[in-house]
């Protein structure tokens with residue numbers, strides 16, 4: 001029985017589990033500080049930290065053994081603990097030796113001047129000082145020459161990304177497998193991060209990575225984009241072409257807030273990341289991510305908490321940490337979580353409202369709490385956490401009205417189905433002369449000076465990837481930001497103070513990407529070490545200082561959200577199992 005008030009489901013065939021929220025089973029020694037800003041510094045510190053963790057673990061496995069066995073863990077999973085301690089002892093001895101060797105080799109490569117510190121006889125001191133000066137001058141000259149002219153002679157060794165999903169790792173007290181979290185904050189517009197109201201997300205991005213923004217798929221709506229994030233597919237491929245739409249094949253309507261739509265897997269095409277992970281033998285947990293709880297092939301996440309509104313962020317944090325604190329054989333290695341409050345605030349009062357700013361602070365604190373809870377468990381080198389959003393938000397408090405009843409005349413009453421608010425995907429009734437009304441719409445669009453566009457499957461912009469699917473209505477009217485499609489009865493009353501769904505190239509629709517974890521350290525180090533010689537590195541680091549970002553924040557250029565599927569596959573170490581996507585092949589290879 002769940003100990004919080006979220007309903008809690010497990011995959012059929014597995015037992016229902018009970019959790020104690022907030023237990024700190026996996027709590028290890030806290031570890032301060034993160035990889036430093038230079039490649040050499042980052043790499044050396046990683047190596048040192050690994051050694052530090054293992055030293056702590058040796059202490060834990062000897063001096064702390066009795067404490068641990070008599071502590072609360074013993075009652076919860078004694079057999080796992082015994083197993084862990086046995087495994088850790090063997091694993092660590094070998095790992096430690098390996099790390100010592102690797103570390104020593106790294107040191108050899110990085111600190112080539114150790115002979116300077118060899119003991120010297122006092123009688124030779126003057127001579128030695130002079131030698132030292134020559135040597136230093138030589139090294140200085142070498143550094144300058146290699147920086148200016150040379151191929152990158154002084155590059156640090158290219159760090160290796162280690163995403164083996166089966167390898168056991170230790171946080172100092174418990175055994176873990178490489179773990180990944182993806183958290184979606186609905187409606188967090190990329191530029192919200194420039195408001196000075198998200199110090200913790202910025203701090204996480206400073207330790208890790210941030211993108212200038214992430215381009216959502218078209219239409220820039222919640223369900224199409226959450227499913228694009230999950231599957232790496234455009235709407236025309238994954239089939240969720242709007243939050244509400246008509247399917248001519250099944251002659252039924254998909255509606256995002258109807259349980260029948262979410263529970264019926266036949267609506268949802270593509271392979272979500274949790275399906276790929278489950279097929280690869282990875283335990284997954286889904287906390288309210290918009291989408292189905294079972295795919296067309298009958299696969300579900302191991303743990304699933306269905307959507308419920310107004311669940312406090314603390315409960316979500318605690319649920320995620322409860323999963324992290326499970327014993328190894330039950331613990332999910334891949335967790336996805338969803339939070340809608342910022343989007344709700346954006347719709348209600350608009351993106352520039354005090355309410356949005358307040359909720360922005362709340363989701364920022366949520367990100368901080370998650371990050372700090374991972375750090376407190378000494379999991380910074382084990383767990384990758386990726387924060388994303390599905391789309392942005394634009395002010396629609398004073399939109400200019402476009403009256404569709406004026407344009408279509410009697411045709412306005414002859415529409416059988418209208419999909420995809422704030423666009424209008426129109427299916428005229430069979431009695432209507434659809435070609436005639438399409439002409440009316442296209443002429444009106446031409447005369448509107450760009451207030452809205454009218455597309456068919458044939459004329460839809462290719463960059464929308466929004467035509468090859470029967471679920472996409474044959475005529476699509478797409479308003480530009482600042483305009484609302486309405487009629488004289490409604491008179492724009494349906495429009496909220498903030499909205500999204502517009503052109504995915506519009507900056508206000510762009511989503512955020514912030515990540516931290518072992519992979520982000522590797523990305524930074526690889527980028528810095530592969531950027532060429534020292535001088536080039538200093539002069540050409542991409543996006544240095546962008547939007548006042550601190551100079552040690554690594555800013556990725558804007559990328560499309562269909563790349564996220566392959567990122568998570570890489571982090572989970574199951575790239576070879578990845579399903580085909582609309583993402584760019586090898587997109588993440590240039591980063592790590």
Ligand SMILES: [Zn+2]
Pocket residue numbers: 186187221222223343390391
């Ligand atoms: Zn949304």
